[in-house]
Amino acid sequence: MNSHVDTAVLGGAALLRRAADYLELAKPRVVLMVLITAFVGFYLGSTEVPNYVRLLQMLFGTGLAAAGTLALNQYFERDTDALMERTRRRPLPDGRVQPREALGFGIAIALAGLGYLALAVNLLAALVTTFITLSYLVLYTPMKPRSSLCMLVGAVPGALPPVIGWVAARDSLNITAWVLFAIMFLWQVPHTLAIARLYCADYAKAGIQFLPVIDPDGASTNRQIVSHSAALLAVSLLPTLLGAAGAVYFVAAFLLGVTFLVFGIRLVLASTLKRARQLLFASLLYLPVLLLVMALDRIPL
Numbered sequence: 001m002n003s004h005v006d007t008a009v010l011g012g013a014a015l016l017r018r019a020a021d022y023l024e025l026a027k028p029r030v031v032l033m034v035l036i037t038a039f040v041g042f043y044l045g046s047t048e049v050p051n052y053v054r055l056l057q058m059l060f061g062t063g064l065a066a067a068g069t070l071a072l073n074q075y076f077e078r079d080t081d082a083l084m085e086r087t088r089r090r091p092l093p094d095g096r097v098q099p100r101e102a103l104g105f106g107i108a109i110a111l112a113g114l115g116y117l118a119l120a121v122n123l124l125a126a127l128v129t130t131f132i133t134l135s136y137l138v139l140y141t142p143m144k145p146r147s148s149l150c151m152l153v154g155a156v157p158g159a160l161p162p163v164i165g166w167v168a169a170r171d172s173l174n175i176t177a178w179v180l181f182a183i184m185f186l187w188q189v190p191h192t193l194a195i196a197r198l199y200c201a202d203y204a205k206a207g208i209q210f211l212p213v214i215d216p217d218g219a220s221t222n223r224q225i226v227s228h229s230a231a232l233l234a235v236s237l238l239p240t241l242l243g244a245a246g247a248v249y250f251v252a253a254f255l256l257g258v259t260f261l262v263f264g265i266r267l268v269l270a271s272t273l274k275r276a277r278q279l280l281f282a283s284l285l286y287l288p289v290l291l292l293v294m295a296l297d298r299i300p301l
Contacts, residue, residue: 017096021091021096021097022071022097022105024090024091025070025090025092025102025106026067026068026070026071026109027067027070027071027074028067030066030070031063031066031070034062034066034161035059035062035063035161036288036291037161037162037184037287037291038058038059038062038161038162038164039165040165040291040294040295041161041162041163041164041165041166041168041169041180042055042058042165042168042169043169043295043298044165044166044176044180044244044294044295044298045165045166045167045168045170045176045177046170047170050169051169054121054169055168055169057116057120057121057168058121058165058168060116061113061114061117061121061125061126061129062113062117062125062129062161062164062165063113064109064110064112064113064116065109065110065113065129065132065133066113066161067109067110067113068105068106068108068109068110068111068112068133069106069110069132069133069136070106071102071105071106072102072103072106072107072110073136073141074090074091074102075092075102075103075106076137076142077141077144078090078092078093078099078102079093080144080145080207080208081206083205083206083207084199084202084203084205084206085202086199086202110133114129114130117129117164121168122168122171124167124171124172125164125167128160128163128164128167129164131157132157132160132161132164133157135153135156135157136154136157140153140154144209144210145206145209147209148209148210148213148214148215150209151188151196151210151211152189154188154192155185155188155189155192158184159182159183159184159185159188160181160184161184162177162180162184163177163178163181175242176239176242176244179235179238179239179242179244182235182238183232183235183290186229186231186232186235187232187286187287189224189225189228190225190228190229190260190264190279190283191283191284192210193210193211193212193221193225194225194267194277194280194283196211196212196213196221197212197221197271197273197276198273198276198277198280200213211224222268222271225264225267225268225279226261226264226265226268229257229260229261229264230261232257232260233253233254233257233260233261234257236254236256236257236290237250237253237254239253239294240253243299244298245294245297245298245299246297246298246299247297248293248296248297249294249296249297249298252290252293252297253290256286256289256290259282259286260283260286263275263278263282264279266278266279267279
């Protein structure tokens with residue numbers, strides 16, 4: 001009797017570990033950020049009271065597609081991940097999940113998410129999400145060991161989740177949706193460069209051509225951080241100027257943008273790991289706070 005119980009317990013523990021490995025393949029924290037930005041896009045795109053059923057459908061389909069895309073990215077980058085300290089313990093390089101299993105898992109849930117968006121939400125939301133998946137896997141992922149421009153290419157799919165939400169709510173696009181895209185795009189540059197600065201040695205070991213790896217004196221990296229942070233400050237004010245958000249948002253966006261820019265300038269003045277970490281932390285606070293205030297102070301269009 002005890003042996004059967006022990007076997008069942010061990011089997012249950014193994015199943016939980018297996019599920020945890022697949023969950024790690026899906027990068028739940030990244031998926032959560034995708035869903036938050038898609039939610040804001042949906043909420044801002046709703047002309048009256050949001051359709052909460054469609055919102056949940058959009059989040060479900062988007063979450064599946066994002067998880068599948070991220071799992072496929074780990075499949076394609078498994079050899080590179082094995083070379084870097086920060087990624088070598090992921091399920092694929094660590095051998096806990098086999099490549100064919102990750103490939104099948106990623107394809108299945110990505111296609112399920114895209115199909116669900118097309119059937120339950122609308123075709124435009126499915127098309128935007130399909131573009132994200134393809135551009136991330138076909139352009140950004142192969143470009144990382146080849147060119148520092150990969151950062152800008154990768155920022156395009158990374159900036160589109162709010163657009164998924166917007167078109168899910170409206171089935172159309174307007175200038176406010178593209179402003180949301182621009183905010184996300186500009187934010188990603190200093191955010192990504194802060195990460196690349198922190199893990200520069202790791203990326204160099206794996207042959208990833210992020211800008212800090214090929215810019216030893218940091219001059220080009222510094223220009224990109226300051227210029228994109230300054231542009232972000234300006235663009236983040238546009239929702240109020242376009243009548244999509246109120247004065248509270250305008251003041252908050254200005255203060256957040258100035259603070260974020262200051263953190264970028266501080267890193268330029270003293271390019272230390274401590275200041276790179278502070279810029280990264282500032283970027284992780286900046287975006288959710290900005291989007292939250294934008295949602296709370298929205299003006300339905």
